[in-house]
Amino acid sequence: MDNANGKEISRRDLLKGAALLAATAMVRPARAQAKASKAVMKYQDHPNGDAQCSGCLQFEPGKTPTAMGTCKVVEGPISPKGWCIAYVKKP
Numbered sequence: 001m002d003n004a005n006g007k008e009i010s011r012r013d014l015l016k017g018a019a020l021l022a023a024t025a026m027v028r029p030a031r032a033q034a035k036a037s038k039a040v041m042k043y044q045d046h047p048n049g050d051a052q053c054s055g056c057l058q059f060e061p062g063k064t065p066t067a068m069g070t071c072k073v074v075e076g077p078i079s080p081k082g083w084c085i086a087y088v089k090k091p
């Protein structure tokens with residue numbers, strides 16, 4: 001069997017590819033669900049200087065600017081005025 005580049009693909013290559021695909025499919029959901037605890041990330045419900053969650057790349061806002069939101073990396077409700085060690089300023 002040939003691939004798009006005209007190179008021969010062995011049965012072993014196909015099996016390796018299938019195994020990699022299966023492994024990737026198993027790892028992805030686990031990664032998507034894993035968030036760190038507030039304690040581990042040293043989350044606080046007040047800003048650190050002028051750095052706060054509402055200005056962080058990881059923050060997902062609530063329904064209003066002052067409502068609790070969520071974070072892509074820290075579990076639980078997150079205050080827009082909070083902060084943690086994973087803070088990354090929005091560009």
Ligand code: SF4
Binds near residue numbers: 058082085
């Ligand atoms: S990473 Fe930290 S600072 Fe950024 S939104 Fe999440 S909890 Fe707030």
